[in-house]
Amino acid sequence: MVATPLPQTYTLSALQDDARTLVQQGKVSRNEPIYTLLAHLPDREHTSFERELALHDYLLRDRIADLIPQERWQND
Known part of the structure; x- marks a missing residue:
């Protein structure tokens, strides 16, 4: 038996x-849709990825910038 x-x-x-x-x-660019991230995941993980996005009210057509919290820079 082969372990999957x-x-x-x-x-x-x-x-x-x-x-x-x-x-x-x-x-990827922050301006691209979230679905472009799927190209960097194995196919078997797409469902889990999409389910987690849906739980937090994100759509695959939303921008990656919406998913990543705003980065804050402090002046030195």
């Missing part, structure tokens, strides 16, 4: 961290 890896269960904070990392790496 279980899909990852996402939390909103994990989604935000992943999105922030992809933006910082330049792989």
Whole structure:
């Protein structure tokens, strides 16, 4: 019997961290829709990703900038 890896269960904070990392790496833009993040996840994790977004009233067509809390910079 071959063990199939279980899909990852996402939390909103994990989604935000992943999105922030992809933006910082330049792989996605803050202005792109959230659904572009799915291209960076295995197919089996899409359902969990979408379910967590829906629980927090996010839509796949919303912008990544809406998902990532505003970053604050302090003046030195």
